[in-house]
Amino acid sequence: xxxxxxxxxxxxxxxxxxxxxxxxxxxxxxxxxxxxxxxxxxxxxxxxxxxxxxxxxxxxxxxxxx
Numbered sequence: 001x002x003x004x005x006x007x008x009x010x011x012x013x014x015x016x017x018x019x020x021x022x023x024x025x026x027x028x029x030x031x032x033x034x035x036x037x038x039x040x041x042x043x044x045x046x047x048x049x050x051x052x053x054x055x056x057x058x059x060x061x062x063x064x065x066x
Contacts, residue, residue, distance in 0.1 A: 003029040010040045014047055 003025070005013065010033040013026055022030065034041050 003032055005029050005033045007033075007037060007040055010034070010037065011043055014040070014044055018047065018051065 010030055013022060013030045016022065017030075034044060
């Protein structure tokens with residue numbers, strides 16, 4: 001199937017999504033995989049947690065006086 005992705009491919013798409021906008025077909029394939037997979041949504045939440053933590057760290061670092 002053209003929209004079927006393995007967990008390895010889905011993880012690569014999750015990581016790529018951090019750096020760039022995914023094409024529509026890849027977004028759809030990722031959404032389908034995340035709906036069907038038990039493990040990959042956990043990876044997605046972990047990536048979102050890391051993104052928020054880094055953003056918080058950057059904001060705190062920028063606010064510190066030098």
